Amino acid sequence: MYRIVKKVDLAPTIKRFEIEAPLIARKGKPGQFVMIRIDEKGERIPLTLVDASPEKGTITIAALEAGKTTKKLNSMKEGDYLADVAGPLGRPAEIAKYGRVACVGGGVGIACIYPEVRAFKQAGNYVVSILGARTKEMLILKNEIAEFSDEIYVATDDGSEGFHGFVHLLLKKLIDEGKRFDLVVAVGPVPMMKAVAETTKPYKIKTIVSLNPIMIDGTGMCGCCRVEVGGETKFACVDGPEFDAHLVDFDLLMARNRRFIEEERLALEEYNKVCGCKR
Amino acid sequence: MAKISEKKVQMPEQPPEERIKNFKEVPLGYTPEMAMEEAKRCLQCKPRKGKEFPPCVEGCPVNVPIPQFILAIREGRFDDAIRIIKEKNSLPAITGRVCPYENQCEGSCTLGKRQGYEPVGIGRLERFAADYERAKGFTIPPKPQPNGKKVAIIGSGPAGLTAAADLAKKGYDVTVFEALHEAGGVLVYGIPEFRLPKDIVRAEVEYVKSLGVKIQTNVIVGKTITVDELLREFDAVFVSTGAGLPNFMKIPGENLNGIYSANEFLTRLNLMRAYEFPKYDTPIKVGKRVAVIGGGNVAMDCARWARRLGKEVYIVYRRTEAEMPARKEEIERAKEEGVNFMLLTAPVRYIGDEKGWVKQMECIKFELGEPDESGRRKPVPVKGSEFLMDVDTVVVAIGQSPNPLVPQTTPKLKTTKWGTIEVDDELRTSVERVWAGGDIIRGDSTVILAMGDGRKAALSIDKYLSGTDRTWKFGVKG
Ligand SMILES: Cc1cc2nc3c(=O)[nH]c(=O)nc-3n(C[C@H](O)[C@H](O)[C@H](O)COP(=O)(O)OP(=O)(O)OC[C@H]3O[C@@H](n4cnc5c(N)ncnc54)[C@H](O)[C@@H]3O)c2cc1C
Ligand SMILES: Cc1cc2nc3c(=O)[nH]c(=O)nc-3n(C[C@H](O)[C@H](O)[C@H](O)COP(=O)(O)OP(=O)(O)OC[C@H]3O[C@@H](n4cnc5c(N)ncnc54)[C@H](O)[C@@H]3O)c2cc1C
Ligand code: SF4
Ligand code: SF4
Ligand code: FES
Numbered sequence: 202m203y204r205i206v207k208k209v210d211l212a213p214t215i216k217r218f219e220i221e222a223p224l225i226a227r228k229g230k231p232g233q234f235v236m237i238r239i240d241e242k243g244e245r246i247p248l249t250l251v252d253a254s255p256e257k258g259t260i261t262i263a264a265l266e267a268g269k270t271t272k273k274l275n276s277m278k279e280g281d282y283l284a285d286v287a288g289p290l291g292r293p294a295e296i297a298k299y300g301r302v303a304c305v306g307g308g309v310g311i312a313c314i315y316p317e318v319r320a321f322k323q324a325g326n327y328v329v330s331i332l333g334a335r336t337k338e339m340l341i342l343k344n345e346i347a348e349f350s351d352e353i354y355v356a357t358d359d360g361s362e363g364f365h366g367f368v369h370l371l372l373k374k375l376i377d378e379g380k381r382f383d384l385v386v387a388v389g390p391v392p393m394m395k396a397v398a399e400t401t402k403p404y405k406i407k408t409i410v411s412l413n414p415i416m417i418d419g420t421g422m423c424g425c426c427r428v429e430v431g432g433e434t435k436f437a438c439v440d441g442p443e444f445d446a447h448l449v450d451f452d453l454l455m456a457r458n459r460r461f462i463e464e465e466r467l468a469l470e471e472y473n474k475v476c477g478c479k480r
Numbered sequence: 481m482a483k484i485s486e487k488k489v490q491m492p493e494q495p496p497e498e499r500i501k502n503f504k505e506v507p508l509g510y511t512p513e514m515a516m517e518e519a520k521r522c523l524q525c526k527p528r529k530g531k532e533f534p535p536c537v538e539g540c541p542v543n544v545p546i547p548q549f550i551l552a553i554r555e556g557r558f559d560d561a562i563r564i565i566k567e568k569n570s571l572p573a574i575t576g577r578v579c580p581y582e583n584q585c586e587g588s589c590t591l592g593k594r595q596g597y598e599p600v601g602i603g604r605l606e607r608f609a610a611d612y613e614r615a616k617g618f619t620i621p622p623k624p625q626p627n628g629k630k631v632a633i634i635g636s637g638p639a640g641l642t643a644a645a646d647l648a649k650k651g652y653d654v655t656v657f658e659a660l661h662e663a664g665g666v667l668v669y670g671i672p673e674f675r676l677p678k679d680i681v682r683a684e685v686e687y688v689k690s691l692g693v694k695i696q697t698n699v700i701v702g703k704t705i706t707v708d709e710l711l712r713e714f715d716a717v718f719v720s721t722g723a724g725l726p727n728f729m730k731i732p733g734e735n736l737n738g739i740y741s742a743n744e745f746l747t748r749l750n751l752m753r754a755y756e757f758p759k760y761d762t763p764i765k766v767g768k769r770v771a772v773i774g775g776g777n778v779a780m781d782c783a784r785w786a787r788r789l790g791k792e793v794y795i796v797y798r799r800t801e802a803e804m805p806a807r808k809e810e811i812e813r814a815k816e817e818g819v820n821f822m823l824l825t826a827p828v829r830y831i832g833d834e835k836g837w838v839k840q841m842e843c844i845k846f847e848l849g850e851p852d853e854s855g856r857r858k859p860v861p862v863k864g865s866e867f868l869m870d871v872d873t874v875v876v877a878i879g880q881s882p883n884p885l886v887p888q889t890t891p892k893l894k895t896t897k898w899g900t901i902e903v904d905d906e907l908r909t910s911v912e913r914v915w916a917g918g919d920i921i922r923g924d925s926t927v928i929l930a931m932g933d934g935r936k937a938a939l940s941i942d943k944y945l946s947g948t949d950r951t952w953k954f955g956v957k958g
Binding site: 422 | 697700703753757761762765883885
């Protein structure tokens with residue numbers, strides 16, 4: 202059992218949790234993730250490691266309410282226990298000195314990119330963070346990210362803060378204004394990562410994305426997380442989750458992520474009935 | 481002596497039309513009367529000239545003292561029966577259900593060699609004795625004096641559980657590290673409920689814990705902790721991580737929606753209990769026409785699961801039934817349950833609809849040619865025999881490879897070209913104080929061989945840790 206030590210509301214549907222998991226805390230690196238299961242009847246879902254503190258023996262994760270499991274997770278309180286947390290899984294991000302690095306985060310992906318922003322900065326890069334959210338309310342961790350960024354930009358879909366429009370358009374604007382990048386790293390919803398990949402491709406800027414296919418074990422045992430990269434099948438949980446954005450088949454990923462859409466809707470409806478928290 | 485009946489005493493079982501509507505075990509087990517009756521059929525053979533054991537015992541990979549335990553059952557001494565079995569086999573409730581006994585103990589039984597006679601039902605009797613013991617409640621042996629030495633076991637399948645129990649009984653402080661959230665390995669995530677009820681596996685795991693073994697789930701060795709780190713804290717490490725890596729055919733369209741590896745299909749159903757969705761959160765989606773590719777136990781398990789979900793099911797296999805690696809009994813059960821067999825056939829590509837779901841599969845026909853290295857006749861494709869078949873779910877069950885994580889993160893650990901860990905005849909690896917056994921050294925294998933490896937490794941570990949000779953003899957005989 203894994204205790205929730207701290208819970209913070211980052212946005213109306215995004216919560217951050219600090220969880221006691223000493224073994225994982227010792228090992229977790231930026232770019233890696235954990236598999237969690239809330240209780241006996243729960244499913245296993247992957248969540249990115251937002252932080253890991255070997256001293257405190259805790260890890261930090263952040264979840265956006267997407268369906269039953271993340272909704273249930275976000276309703277949990279400090280002092281509650283998760284049945285299972287396993288990790289750290291996946292390959293760590295390749296942190297090195299590249300020069301000028303753009304870190305692009307969309308939605309809850311901002312939380313996922315936070316450890317990389319910090320790591321790239323600490324590795325001596327000039328870090329430009331570009332954050333995208335639906336509205337100002339959903340924009341998270343701006344101050345934390347600013348602390349490790351040389352420049353920071355914000356885009357919102359409704360224009361309530363910063364650039365009015367999608368985050369990849371902001372990235373394109375910055376490039377066209379003459380900002381040079383040696384590496385772009387993007388984490389967020391699949392359509393956003395796809396758009397970022399298409400944006401940087403003509404400029405030949407090396408771009409890394411963190412893929413989020415459906416997973417079960419997260420250890421390479423089931424093949425549920427198959428993605429195609431450069432025409433080859435990869436298991437995102439062991440070969441990734443980070444891949445060269447210009448080689449990823451995003452359409453396949455989107456189709457595969459819709460596999461259980463009806464079941465997910467049913468699970469959420471049933472859950473809403475029990476928890477009485479209709480939304 | 482009364483005349484011996486030709487047939488085994490029948491074991492009651494759920495009829496096919498009923499069992500495909502539930503997820504419960506198919507054979508229901510013997511009553512004490514049935515077991516004692518069946519035990520009477522045993523001839524109590526002596527070893528043949530030049531052999532150490534009677535034929536049935538020769539046929540059992542771990543040499544269970546079969547005539548002795550059968551005699552005990554015949555005389556109603558069930559406690560003795562289970563004690564005798566457990567001298568050699570720590571998981572009889574499981575092997576009594578899933579051992580390929582028709583090729584092993586029962587396949588060598590003297591009675592079975594007689595014209596018109598079935599062999600003694602050794603598997604059933606083993607199962608009976610084990611179920612008898614479990615119903616009564618396991619007797620926990622008195623705790624041995626702790627010897628102050630610590631052993632780490634990686635993986636909680638039959639190999640790991642057996643080694644853990646044996647070492648704990650000798651006074652070692654044993655910790656099992658398991659990647660998943662539940663202990664049992666293939667026994668919990670692979671073999672279906674209707675063949676091996678999970679309560680039985682859980683009871684075995686509880687027994688192992690009652691011996692003082694600690695089981696730490698959610699620890700992925702290689703990720704959460706490395707073998708080198710374990711070696712600092714533990715006196716010995718036993719690697720029993722199994723062969724869990726799913727193989728695919730690498731043909732076009734294999735990543736379409738609706739195409740599962742057998743591992744994904746079985747893990748969703750068994751470990752995550754998707755058959756109880758939405759009571760359990762993990763879903764599974766199975767269409768109307770299911771093709772299962774392959775001819776082993778794993779393929780039969782997937783096909784039989786799909787029947788229980790009410791689907792039209794085809795086993796698609798590129799050789800003939802005679803070459804199928806699955807147990808005869810499982811093939812028969814699959815047929816009784818209405819699974820269709822398409823033999824000498826294999827898919828060459830999958831065709832999807834506009835939303836990315838598989839809707840058809842192109843197959844090619846095969847004929848049998850010359851025998852290959854394995855002695856089985858090699859299937860050769862028939863030119864121009866391609867045809868299309870409508871399917872909306874495919875399960876690829878063409879085998880598993882050894883789990884690469886531990887070797888990848890333990891550079892000094894020698895592996896073979898198949899990815900299995902290299903061991904000597906005492907299961908020592910190329911790294912001092914590290915042993916390995918089960919599917920990780922054998923590739924796809926069996927529960928009983930994995931169990932046997934666990935036992936053998938425990939003996940070797942004990943010899944090394946208690947002995948005065950501490951030199952590592954990997955590769956040196958004896
Ligand atoms: C490596 C990785 C890291 C991730 N990191 C984060 C993170 O830090 N924060 C965050 O909020 N989300 C993260 N996700 C996505 C998160 O796992 C899904 O949102 C979550 O599983 C949805 O579960 P649900 O029951 O709430 O929603 P559901 O209703 O089940 O599903 C909503 C959508 O989420 C996806 N999904 C469903 N089940 C799974 C599953 N078992 N595994 C993965 N995706 C699934 C599907 O695309 C689905 O359509 C990550 C995914 C991956 C693969
Ligand atoms: C569907 C199916 C049906 C089968 N049917 C039969 C049958 O009828 N009869 C028969 O005799 N055999 C059968 N087998 C084969 C049999 O189950 C295996 O040979 C046996 O389970 C191997 O045991 P093991 O202990 O070596 O490994 P496994 O049972 O595979 O257990 C290995 C364990 O190690 C864990 N692990 C892996 N990597 C790590 C890591 N890095 N860190 C921590 N833990 C790790 C895994 O999660 C797993 O729990 C079947 C197999 C399958 C898949
Ligand atoms: S372990 Fe298997 S082979 Fe040995 S006696 Fe039991 S059923 Fe037969
Ligand atoms: S070979 Fe058959 S008949 Fe003979 S002792 Fe063994 S089980 Fe009994
Ligand atoms: S999630 Fe099972 S192999 Fe990646």
